[in-house]
Amino acid sequence: MNQEKTFKLTIRTPDEEIYNGKIKSLKILTEGGWIQVFSNHSTLTGTLSYSPISFIDQNNQEERYVGKRGTLLVSNSMNAVTIILLSCELSSKLSPTNALEYLQFIESELDKKQDLSNFHLEFLEEEKFVIKKEIEELENMGKK
Secondary structure (H helix, E strand, C coil): CCCCCCEEEEEECCCCEEEEEEEEEEEEEECCEEEEEECCCCCEEEEEEEEEEEEEECCCCEEEEEEEEEEEEEECCCCEEEEEEEEEEEHHHCCHHHHHHHHHHHHHHHCCHHHCCHHHHHHHHHHHHHHHHHHHHHHHHHHC
């Protein structure tokens, strides 16, 4: 009997479990570059700043999310992938207007440099980078 190879994917944020189920393949952007994961993939870890995430579930349906700030763990022994993110949304629910408003807010906060700690400055600079990537992705989605 020819059985499709699947593995378990769990996507979590501090607020909720976004996805927990069997999938056939995963494509994700880590800080080291794009990777694609299949069943029984070798063990690895990765960090994520802004990451489009797409996967094919066991019914051959593609799902697309965008995750921000997190960690990827691929476990060969468990045939599982765990993605822990600060935030994650369905790609279809991203809003260019909200992203632009948030970018403007971040830039206005960065203008107050003298009132911010180094930690806050670094966080806001990283957030600015992530939001610019999100806006790029939204623009590219609009062109397709």
